[in-house]
Amino acid sequence: MAVSDCGDKFVAAIESEDIHALHSLLSTHGQKSLSEYCMGTKTPLHVAAAGHKFKCIDWLLQHGANPRATDGAGNSFLVELIKQGGSPHYSHAASAYLKQLLERKDLCLGIDGEEGGDVPLVCALRCSNKSAAKALLERYESLD
Secondary structure, X not given: XXXXXXXXXXXXXXXXXXXXXXXXXXXXXXXXXXOOEOOOOOOHHHHHXXXXXXXXXXXXXXXXOOOOOOOOOOOOHHHHHXXXXXXXXXXXXXXXXXXXXXXXXXXXOOOOOOOOOOOHHHHHHHOOOHHHHHHHHHXXXXXX
């Protein structure tokens, strides 16, 4: 995956939750830009997930970002969303958002892990993120 020449602009738009700027970047750089690395080895979706920018995650997914795209370590954006779980900064809003994402049937989220990256459930358990682990277990159960 290539490093995007518009990466810094994507990061700034995501950090400020500027949907208008994201739309402008997509119009200028095209669909492919949503899957390119923009912050070292992170896609725009990973950057949004790490910052718990839920509005940006939704926008990126609605506009074609690949929910199964991996970062340089092989992790999906779900792992980024879950990683903060053991910290006091992980909010109830993040837990509710993860559960909402997992309930969506239109997304192929890769909850079993991607390309050698962390399995989201293992990440949740390692981070002591009980709410994420519970939501993931419920999703696994619903796959039967």
